[in-house]
Amino acid sequence: MNCKTLVVELEDYLDEELDSELRTSIEVHLAKCKNCKLIVDTTKKTIQIFCNSEPAPLSEDTRHRLHDALVKKLGRPRA
Amino acid sequence: MSTPKMNATGEKSPQTRAPLPSQVxxxxxxxxxxxxxxxxxxxxxxxxxxxxxxxxxxxxxxxxxxxxxxxxxxxxxxxxxxxxxxxxxxxxxxxxxxxxxxxxxxxxxxxxxxxxxSIDEDVNTGNDLIPREIEDWGPSPEERYKQSELAGILNSTIADLDPPFRIVFQLRDIEELSTEETAEALGLSVPAVKSRLLRARLKLRQKLDRYFRRSENQ
Known part of the structure; x- marks a missing residue:
C-alpha cells in the first residue's frame, strides 16, 4: 500500500466496505504516513460535520405557502 | 456490489458519523x-x-x-x-x-x-486526488464557529461543487442513502456514484481546510 493506491481504496475504506486484509494494509500505511492519516481524519470529519448539520427552520412565509398548498390538496387546514 | 452500511434502524455506522436525535x-x-x-x-x-x-x-x-x-x-x-x-x-x-x-x-x-x-454524463474524477501539505484540524474544529456561521460555511462550501458531485454527496452523506439507493435515484452506476462521492468528499475537505486548519485558528 502506498499513497496512490490508498486513494483508490479510500472510498470503500471510509464507508467500511473493505475486506479485512485490505483494511489492515491501509491501516499499516496510515500508521506510517502522516499525510495520508490527516487526509483520512479530516475527510471523515468533513463527512461528520455535514451529516450532523441541522437544516435551518423554514421561514414563516415558506411554511405558509407549503401549508396552503397542502390544504388545497388534502382538503382541510393542517392541525 | 457493495453492501450498504446500515444498521437495523437504517442509520449509518456511528464510527464516522454520530446522528443527532432529529436524524434518527x-x-x-x-x-x-x-x-x-x-x-x-x-x-x-x-x-x-x-x-x-x-x-x-x-x-x-x-x-x-x-x-x-x-x-x-x-x-x-x-x-x-x-x-x-x-x-x-x-x-x-x-x-x-x-x-x-x-x-x-x-x-x-x-x-x-x-x-x-447532466447528472449522468461522464465526469472527470481525475487522478489528482492526493492532497499535499495537509494540516491537522484538531478534534472539534466546527466548535470554533457559531451555529449560524458554520451553517453559512457549509452552505457556501457545498454550493461551490459542480452539480454531479454536489448531488451525490447530498444524497449519500447528508440524506444518508446507501450507494445503491443513490445510484438508483440518479440513474448512475454504483462505481460512478463512488467515484463522484470520493471526489466530492475530498473537494469539500479541501474547501473546509481554510476554516478548520489549526494554524489559522490558534
Missing amino acids: VKEDEPILVAAAKAGDISAFETLVSRYERKIFRLAQNITQNREDAEDVMQEAFLKAYEHLSGFQGNSRFYTWLVRIAVNQALMKLRKRRPNQV
Missing part, C-alpha cells in the same frame, strides 16, 4: 405512513412537519435557488400524498420521499440550465 428514524414512521394511507390526514401532516426542513435543504442544495427549492418541496409532498397508495414500504418512507424530491429538483435544475446540468 423514528419508530412510528411506518405507523404514520399506514395511517396516512388509510386516509388519516393528520398522520400525513405529521410526516410533512417532520421532514419539511430536510426536504427544503435537499432541494436548496440541488437547485441552488430558494424559489425553486420551495416549489420542489411543495411538489414533493403533494406527489408523495398523491402516490402514497403505491408506496410499498420496501424502503423507508423518507428515502422514497427523497427520491421524489430529487426528481423534482433535477427537473427544475435542467429546466433552468438545460445545457449545463
